[in-house]
Amino acid sequence: DVQAMLANVDKSKAYTRPGKRECSNTIFQAVRNKSIILMLLDTGLRSSELAGLLIRDVDKRNQRAKVLGKGSKERIVPFSAITSMSVWRYLAQRPDARPDEPLFITTRDRPLSKFEIRDLIALIGDRAGVMNAHPHRFRHTFAINFIRNGGNVYTLKEILGHASLKMCLRYLEI
Numbered sequence: 552d553v554q555a556m557l558a559n560v561d562k563s564k565a566y567t568r569p570g571k572r573e574c575s576n577t578i579f580q581a582v583r584n585k586s587i588i589l590m591l592l593d594t595g596l597r598s599s600e601l602a603g604l605l606i607r608d609v610d611k612r613n614q615r616a617k618v619l620g621k622g623s624k625e626r627i628v629p630f631s632a633i634t635s636m637s638v639w640r641y642l643a644q645r646p647d648a649r650p651d652e653p654l655f656i657t658t659r660d661r662p663l664s665k666f667e668i669r670d671l672i673a674l675i676g677d678r679a680g681v682m683n684a685h686p687h688r689f690r691h692t693f694a695i696n697f698i699r700n701g702g703n704v705y706t707l708k709e710i711l712g713h714a715s716l717k718m719c720l721r722y723l724e725i
Contacts, residue, residue: 552676552679552681552684553588553592553692555679555680555681556588556672556675556676556679556681556684557585557588557589558679559675559678559679560581560584560585560588560675561581561584561585562678580658582637582640582641582644583641583644583655583656584671584675585637585641586634586637586638586640586641586655587601587655587663587668587671587672588672588675588689589630589631589633589634589637589638590616590630590634590637590638591672591686591689591690591693592634592689592692592693593629593630593631593633593634593693594616594618594628594629594630594634594693594710595628595689595690595693595694595697595710595711596618596628596690597620597621597665597686597687597690598665598668598669598686598687599665600618600619600620600712601655601665601668601686602653602655602662602663602664602665602667602668603618603619603653604616604618604653604654604655605650605651605652605653605654606642606648606649606650606651606652606653606654607650607651608654609638609654611635611638611639612635614629614630614631614632614634614635615627615628615629615630616628616630618712620712621712622714624712626709626710626712628710629710638654655668665686668686669685669686672684672685672686672689673685690711691722694707694711694719694722695722697710697722698722704716704719704720704722707719707722
């Protein structure tokens with residue numbers, strides 16, 4: 552599903568017009584959208600946490616982000632070199648961006664809200680033919696993959712920002 556969504560991040564759904572062949576349009580914010588998907592998949596962030604990230608919170612060189620989670624608890628989450636490169640490409644399109652600005656913005660230079668992120672993921676999922684695509688699925692996918700790849704439940708608890716092990720133990724059962 553993730554591969555299908557990444558493959559459909561840069562083009563609109565194909566359509567036909569009478570007497571013309573099938574075509575699609577290029578999506579203006581494709582680089583941003585790919586970065587959002589990779590960041591959600593790599594970090595297990597909640598959509599509200601992703602929406603709250605500032606440029607200064609993301610350390611691309613050391614591949615980690617400082618996140619303000621539920622209860623105003625701050626934590627550090629790691630991400631991959633691929634995600635780091637994707638964020639770098641996105642920020643390269645914003646040469647005048649300042650460190651205190653939101654990491655992800657709309658076409659009108661407003662911060663993306665958690666609801667806009669939800670709608671964006673649903674739209675990309677629809678184009679890719681992925682049922683029930685939403686940001687929290689990326690959080691579940693991250694957690695399950697973390698455990699399957701040898702991560703321990705205590706580290707997962709810290710990365711996800713859970714107050715107790717209860718939720719993380721569910722991932723362990725899966």
